[in-house]
Amino acid sequence: NAGVTQTPKFRVLKTGQSMTLLCAQDMNHEYMYWYRQDPGMGLRLIHYSVGEGTTAKGEVPDGYNVSRLKKQNFLLGLESAAPSQTSVYFCASSYKRQGDEQYFGPGTRLTVT
């Protein structure tokens, strides 16, 4: 099993450009999450999904959109990138049982200039 994979690993965007980050998991997990990690801020939840075709907002959803058309994939889109979106983005997935852990991808480092 590959676990949770993310593409790309690195990306540099100019302000106003758009991009999509792809997350894929092969563990048949129901739940998937997108986080951003910034120095001194810990992990902040952007959006999450509790199943195929469903998405919901997390703590910091503004400027991002997501889609979960297939159970194994969770896409994070930036329609018009801003320097404030410079961050490391992590995808995670989990089963829906209460005590189950989240499995993380390796992260995408995004810089917006």
Place this chain on the structure above:
Amino acid sequence: GDSVTQMEGPVTLSEEAFLTINCTYTATGYPSLFWYVQYPGEGLQLLLKATKADDKGSNKGFEATYRKETTSFHLEKGSVQVSDSAVYFCALRLASAGNNRKLIWGLGTSLAVNP
């Protein structure tokens, strides 16, 4: 509201020293508690967990006990190694059905172990 508070870092220790990283929480009901570790340049991975009061999670020499009476889940290791240098995150998962199993995270504690 529900929250997790970790001791601030960075924590710097010499190899073979004893480690404690404090974690306290505020939550209703009986959450599950987790410690995750993030090695440099990598994603987070589960270190250990406990799902009910008085449970002890352990892995790789690390331990943490779920203390309901003090709402704490402190991480300990008796003898740290240079390879333990990482950022450690405490997190909780609420027990109520309506929370969609989101994790509530502490801000992380950076640990540096010197040889």
